[in-house]
Amino acid sequence: MRKPPLSGIDATAFRNKYRFEARLSGEGGQGVVMGGAILAEAAILHEGRFAVQSPTYGSRVRGGPTKVDVIISNKEIVYPRATDIDFFLCLAQMSFDKYGTDLAGDAIVLVDANLVPRVPSNRHLVYRVPFVEIAKGEMGNVVLSNIIALSVMATLTGIVTHDALWRAIEARVPQKYLELNRRAMELGLDLAARLGEKS
Amino acid sequence: MAKAAIDAGCRFYAGYPITPSSEIAADMSHLLPRVGGVFIQMEDEIASMGAVIGASLAGLKAMTATSGPGFSLKLENIGFACMAEVPCVIVNVMRGGPSTGLPTLPSQGDVMQARWGTHGDHSIIALAPSNLTETYWETVRAFNLAEEYRAPVILLLDEILGHMSERVELPDPSELEIFNRVAPQVPPEAYLPYATSGSHVPPMANFFTGYRYHVTGLTHDLTGFPTEDPEITEALMRRLDAKITDNLNGIIKYEETHLEDADIAIVAYGSVARSARVAVEQAREEGMKVGVFRPVTLWPFPGKQVAHLASHVKGLLVPEMNLGQIVGEVERVAGSTPVVPLNQANGQPIPPSGILTALRYMERK
Amino acid sequence: MPNPELLLASKHSEPMASGHSLCAGCAAGVIVRQVIMSVEDPVVVANATGCLEVCTGVYPVTSWNVSWIHNAFANVAATLSGVESAYRALRKRGEIPAREIKFVAFGGDGGTYDIGLQSLSGVMERGHDLVYVCYDNGAYMNTGVQRSSATPLGANTSTSPAGNLTSGKAELRKDMTAIAEAHGIPYVAQSSPGYYMDLMHKARRAFQTKGPAFLNVLSPCPLGWASEPTDSLVLARLAVDTCMWPLFEIAKGQFSLTYLPLEKKPVVEWLKLQGRFRHLFQSDHQNLIDQIQSGVDQNWQKILERAGSAVPSFAGPADSDRWGY
Numbered sequence: 059m060r061k062p063p064l065s066g067i068d069a070t071a072f073r074n075k076y077r078f079e080a081r082l083s084g085e086g087g088q089g090v091v092m093g094g095a096i097l098a099e100a101a102i103l104h105e106g107r108f109a110v111q112s113p114t115y116g117s118r119v120r121g122g123p124t125k126v127d128v129i130i131s132n133k134e135i136v137y138p139r140a141t142d143i144d145f146f147l148c149l150a151q152m153s154f155d156k157y158g159t160d161l162a163g164d165a166i167v168l169v170d171a172n173l174v175p176r177v178p179s180n181r182h183l184v185y186r187v188p189f190v191e192i193a194k195g196e197m198g199n200v201v202l203s204n205i206i207a208l209s210v211m212a213t214l215t216g217i218v219t220h221d222a223l224w225r226a227i228e229a230r231v232p233q234k235y236l237e238l239n240r241r242a243m244e245l246g247l248d249l250a251a252r253l254g255e256k257s
Numbered sequence: 258m259a260k261a262a263i264d265a266g267c268r269f270y271a272g273y274p275i276t277p278s279s280e281i282a283a284d285m286s287h288l289l290p291r292v293g294g295v296f297i298q299m300e301d302e303i304a305s306m307g308a309v310i311g312a313s314l315a316g317l318k319a320m321t322a323t324s325g326p327g328f329s330l331k332l333e334n335i336g337f338a339c340m341a342e343v344p345c346v347i348v349n350v351m352r353g354g355p356s357t358g359l360p361t362l363p364s365q366g367d368v369m370q371a372r373w374g375t376h377g378d379h380s381i382i383a384l385a386p387s388n389l390t391e392t393y394w395e396t397v398r399a400f401n402l403a404e405e406y407r408a409p410v411i412l413l414l415d416e417i418l419g420h421m422s423e424r425v426e427l428p429d430p431s432e433l434e435i436f437n438r439v440a441p442q443v444p445p446e447a448y449l450p451y452a453t454s455g456s457h458v459p460p461m462a463n464f465f466t467g468y469r470y471h472v473t474g475l476t477h478d479l480t481g482f483p484t485e486d487p488e489i490t491e492a493l494m495r496r497l498d499a500k501i502t503d504n505l506n507g508i509i510k511y512e513e514t515h516l517e518d519a520d521i522a523i524v525a526y527g528s529v530a531r532s533a534r535v536a537v538e539q540a541r542e543e544g545m546k547v548g549v550f551r552p553v554t555l556w557p558f559p560g561k562q563v564a565h566l567a568s569h570v571k572g573l574l575v576p577e578m579n580l581g582q583i584v585g586e587v588e589r590v591a592g593s594t595p596v597v598p599l600n601q602a603n604g605q606p607i608p609p610s611g612i613l614t615a616l617r618y619m620e621r622k
Numbered sequence: 623m624p625n626p627e628l629l630l631a632s633k634h635s636e637p638m639a640s641g642h643s644l645c646a647g648c649a650a651g652v653i654v655r656q657v658i659m660s661v662e663d664p665v666v667v668a669n670a671t672g673c674l675e676v677c678t679g680v681y682p683v684t685s686w687n688v689s690w691i692h693n694a695f696a697n698v699a700a701t702l703s704g705v706e707s708a709y710r711a712l713r714k715r716g717e718i719p720a721r722e723i724k725f726v727a728f729g730g731d732g733g734t735y736d737i738g739l740q741s742l743s744g745v746m747e748r749g750h751d752l753v754y755v756c757y758d759n760g761a762y763m764n765t766g767v768q769r770s771s772a773t774p775l776g777a778n779t780s781t782s783p784a785g786n787l788t789s790g791k792a793e794l795r796k797d798m799t800a801i802a803e804a805h806g807i808p809y810v811a812q813s814s815p816g817y818y819m820d821l822m823h824k825a826r827r828a829f830q831t832k833g834p835a836f837l838n839v840l841s842p843c844p845l846g847w848a849s850e851p852t853d854s855l856v857l858a859r860l861a862v863d864t865c866m867w868p869l870f871e872i873a874k875g876q877f878s879l880t881y882l883p884l885e886k887k888p889v890v891e892w893l894k895l896q897g898r899f900r901h902l903f904q905s906d907h908q909n910l911i912d913q914i915q916s917g918v919d920q921n922w923q924k925i926l927e928r929a930g931s932a933v934p935s936f937a938g939p940a941d942s943d944r945w946g947y
Contacts, residue, residue: 274732274762274768274781275765276765279765279766280766283766283768283781286783287785290787290788296781298769300737300739326694357692
């Protein structure tokens with residue numbers, strides 16, 4: 059898979075960080091927790107590193123704010139929750155309001171442009187991408203928005219290689235949807251390349 | 258955990274859906290048929306515990322998993338398992354309580370209930386792993402202990418451990434040391450189901466193997482039939498207690514980190530111990546001499562070890578995701594060493610920073 | 623912070639306001655609304671643990687404009703019976719104004735067929751004056767689609783999986799309506815939100831009955847049934863038209879069939895719209911489909927025999943004379 063050049067973010071710094079902390083959040087049903095699992099599996103099973111994935115659910119099986127903390131490191135990870143988040147992905151405003159805490163000073167924030175209209179922080183690097191709209195429009199299925207977002211995240215941070223990410227996705231997706239997911243991942247790659255600076 | 262159970266020889270699961278333990282039931286429903294085991298989703302929690310007891314008497318290693326409200330419902334039957342000496346494993350993935358509480362958030366609020374929840378005098382074994390690799394090993398150990406001591410064993414997790422995933426290194430199942438209940442050495446005519454020789458644990462005849470005996474929750478004599486005779490009753494109660502309390506060496510397990518030169522020791526278990534470890538690293542960088550004593554076996558509580566520890570440190574910090582349950586056990590053996598509880602019962606984990614702040618406060622005193 | 627539209631909707635006089643978080647396509651919300659709309663007196667609602675309870679009452683908002691109790695999973699009937707008994711005692715003593723209040727319990731199939739069966743049985747045996755409505759979606763949906771004793775034969779759930787070794791639920795459904803009838807209570811009925819007039823008429827009768835009344839209402843669930851949210855009421859009607867879920871009532875021991883399909887459809891028409899039965903149409907599961915069909919046929923035959931000559935001459939309960947209103 060080709061790797062587009064990254065803009066203004068030091069990818070190796072994230073990979074070598076003692077504890078890389080990511081929080082993926084959204085509404086129950088958007089695939090956020092699965093996204094966290096894929097990320098962790100990419101790091102553990104396909105890169106041989108350490109990762110912990112710690113989801114927090116609401117009491118409803120569908121809907122309600124949901125998040126998953128993913129910690130990735132080259133060493134054993136002791137505390138399983140994020141306290142100083144390097145990367146925050148959010149696909150729903152209610153989740154941003156509830157879980158947009160503990161962000162590091164230089165955290166990167168990636169939100170769905172339509173579903174998270176209010177991002178109060180000025181000091182963080184904020185990227186807005188209409189993931190759900192793109193998934194519906196260009197891929198015909200809103201279910202793929204988490205894969206696209208994951209791909210953008212991986213490209214921006216370099217925290218897992220695209221190869222590892224793809225293999226983690228492949229292991230979880232039924233055969234007949236593989237091509238669709240591959241396209242979603244490529245789409246994420248393109249989107250990341252085109253992203254500008256702070257918005 | 259499901260894999261650990263299967264590897265340990267578990268071939269029966271009866272349970273009921275309850276957040277955050279339902280994943281264990283779903284996993285077992287997939288894994289058990291593949292090894293010729295039995296999975297039954299029962300009509301409620303009480304029935305699940307009953308079925309587990311029945312299956313164990315019939316000769317299968319049996320388990321169930323639940324959370325706070327379900328654990329409350331199972332208590333009467335857990336007491337039955339204590340009295341009738343039926344090996345079984347009960348997993349409680351603790352969530353916020355009491356009552357419906359915080360169904361999807363963690364707590365350590367059922368720790369005392371694990372010890373004393375069921376009525377009457379009884380000893381109990383409860384284990385509290387603190388990471389997922391240890392969860393595997395402690396699940397295997399739970400089955401071994403249940404078989405060795407013919408007793409119910411409780412595995413205490415919390416929602417953090419129940420829902421998280423992390424890298425684990427698992428052994429080859431063939432490398433595991435598995436313990437099975439001791440079968441009777443005498444023919445059926447001579448068999449006394451509750452007679453012991455040497456150890457406090459009677460050999461157990463499974464159903465369908467030719468032995469016929471009486472199983473009851475009533476106080477009973479060596480034949481299993483009920484009695485109210487004070488001498489026999491006293492002997493039974495003492496033996497059931499001694500079965501566990503005389504065998505602490507084989508049951509108690511704990512981990513000590515950085516305690517050799519510590520002034521302050523943290524006593525923490527389960528997922529809180531992870532926060533404690535991080536806090537200790539940070540405290541050591543600040544020059545504080547602190548360490549962690551982590552009970553893996555919560556019940557019987559490693560009182561002797563904590564007492565010894567207390568005599569060597571200036572203070573003990575006990576952080577818990579409850580309003581103070583294990584801290585009482587620590588206070589009981591701490592002598593004149595001050596014990597400081599750090600309590601939080603709001604469904605949020607105790608972060609390393611919280612423990613660090615408490616340590617700094619203790620350091621100043 | 624609840625949004626302004628929600629606040630406005632909650633000021634509406636409906637006992638259960640819109641804006642709750644039940645899934646799109648969930649029939650339970652429809653059922654509750656139809657049932658409570660059928661009674662004019664104030665109601666006290668008790669709700670067993672489950673989808674309805676957790677989607678209508680999570681802080682800081684609630685959908686309920688009426689008194690509402692959520693107790694433990696197993697005891698909604700028992701708890702409500704306590705309320706009802708206290709109400710009667712207080713009224714008798716003249717300590718509360720003499721005003722008619724109705725009591726209704728809502729439970730899913732998990733809280734009714736399984737863990738709640740015992741307390742429901744107690745209520746029916748003691749004869750409390752309350753209505754019990756079961757919204758039967760055929761599994762423990764909110765905890766992740768585990769099977770219940772209401773799950774139909776062959777359905778794929780997370781604890782009755784369909785794979786190489788097992789083909790979904792291996793046991794037949796428990797006939798909860800028959801169990802209620804066996805308690806000899808004055809009103810028992812089976813209904814479906816797809817035929818809302820049937821449901822509302824029956825709800826009205828249930829509330830007017832002195833003593834325990836039991837309504838078993840089929841509740842399609844797009845999540846657990848893996849069906850389209852827009853198909854929920856279609857499925858609610860198809861279940862009746864395939865005779866999977868006959869509509870009838872038993873009032874003071876008198877059986878009445880309240881709906882006769884113009885054309886009895888084959889059960890596959892209902893099965894094929896649900897992903898939880900998808901495995902039946904792959905590989906070799908025809909005998910399981912046949913088993914399901916013959917089960918439906920046998921049950922329907924028994925219903926027809928019971929109805930005898932009093933089979934409705936047309937489809938639908940539109941005739942108000944029948945209902946005596």
